[in-house]
Amino acid sequence: MSANHPISFNVISSDLKKASADALVIGVGKGADGAVLLDSPLTASTVKSLKESLAALGVTGDADQLVRLPGLPDTGAKVLVLAGVGKLAGTEITEESLRRAAGSAVRQLAGLAHVVLALPTTAVEQVSALAEGAALGAYQYDSLHSNKAGNKAAVAKVTIYSALAKDPKLAAALLRASTVAKAVNATRTLVNEPPSRLYPATFAEAAKDLAKGLPVKVTVMDEKRLLKDGFGGIMGVGQGSSRPPRMVKMEYKSDKAVADLALVGKGITFDSGGISIKPGAGMITMKCDMAGAAAVLNTVLAVAELGLPVNVTGWLCIAENMPSGTAIRPSDVLTILGGKTVEVLNTDAEGRLVMADGLVAASHEFPDVIIDVATLTGAQVVALGHRTAAVMGDDGVSAALKAAADRAGELIWPMPLPEELRPSLDSPVADLANIGERMGGMMTAAVFLQEFIGKDKNGETIPWAHLDIAGPAFNEGAPYGYTPKQGTGMAVRTLVAYVEDVVARSNQR
Incomplete structure (x- = not known):
């Protein structure tokens, strides 16, 4: 890279x-x-x-x-x-x-x-x-x-x-500025890499290279491990490609941790749509479909470099979605990690399938909060345009992310999770289908993800929020402000600010 x-x-x-x-x-x-x-x-x-x-x-x-x-x-x-x-x-x-x-x-x-x-x-x-x-x-x-x-x-x-x-406070402030900017710029570069150079295996290698010298443990799960452990979503999406999928787990632990946070990122290194293939024009920018995983990767590294007193685990759900004789088909049923089954009605709704595995894996470790980041839906761009991301989930986590985004200078807007959307995901042959109500599709996708958030040690649902960054993750227009053409590094600054705010609130108790 x-x-x-x-x-x-x-x-x-x-x-x-x-x-x-x-x-x-x-x-x-x-x-x-x-x-x-x-x-x-x-x-x-x-x-x-x-x-x-x-x-x-x-x-x-x-x-x-x-x-x-x-x-x-x-x-x-x-x-x-x-x-x-x-x-x-x-x-x-x-x-x-x-x-x-x-x-x-x-x-x-x-x-x-x-x-x-x-x-x-x-x-x-x-x-x-x-x-x-x-x-x-x-x-x-x-x-x-x-x-x-x-x-x-x-x-x-x-x-x-x-x-x-x-x-006297200036040195630390400048160090933070350069650390955060470095993380954003590294995210941009990952997004900008052509899919011929950045695919699941090389993305995983890039994660290891970027983490060198930092107190971050990187675990790469290859296709054999994913199959053995039951990661049916990511394996299903990746099975149509000659480049098998990877799940990368990145762990930063602090001796003074005030919270345990989990970040889950969508890492589709190229999205053709699979058997439900996209129109040609719709594929041109699909190298950017791994922007969520890139943001999670570099957020973990930034938090580690800043030495913030939290434990943060990043889950990078990396696959390439391609059509072939081995690709999943509409009507196939996948078994997600943990046992829930999903009927695939549209193979171009693949991001939620790999994210389902990541959310379940994150839940198994009982974090205090789960935040996922994904270029998940074209409906997000229709709803909020090219520069504003959406946040959905628990009110407390969503509000905290919105406040962090405002401080960091990123545009994020809260959206609801209407109860009436869940029945549209019902399937006659599986626990749920991977697509539902078309209108409000951004929210329907988030409702799907919500199904895979687990319980904490007390039996309560783990607080969670979902960031859909489909529009602002990639700038197809002219550069503006500090934003270049192509990859923008969206969500890194918000996530770092969110972690800082978690620490600040802990210190006030």
């Missing part, structure tokens, strides 16, 4: 000239009456001149707008860059606005080596947001083009100008 080159950071509060950067970035917001120049280290006379020129320069302050001007002698930078932060609400700029502006600027300034970000910061969290956005914006996939002569190298060094340069 190709690796993304890391970006280096430092923070200064004076001596702007000594930074000797290629570009100095200052912020411009979109106010009620036009563009607003944000606080910066520029001199008062320079600020006055710029304010008078904003309209003539076509500066609006819109998010993603980037205007380059000649550098000024008092800045030490070759280029002065005006970066839009979007609409302003009052005097305070949100962390996400700063994150997006930094990411947008660094992404668009590819080809320059060193950039200074001088956007206004009044809290360590805002400095961290700038660093995280910059690291996300610097991401580049090491493509397989034979001629890379015209490629612009990503920004390698970012200096953040802030009065908080000597704050």
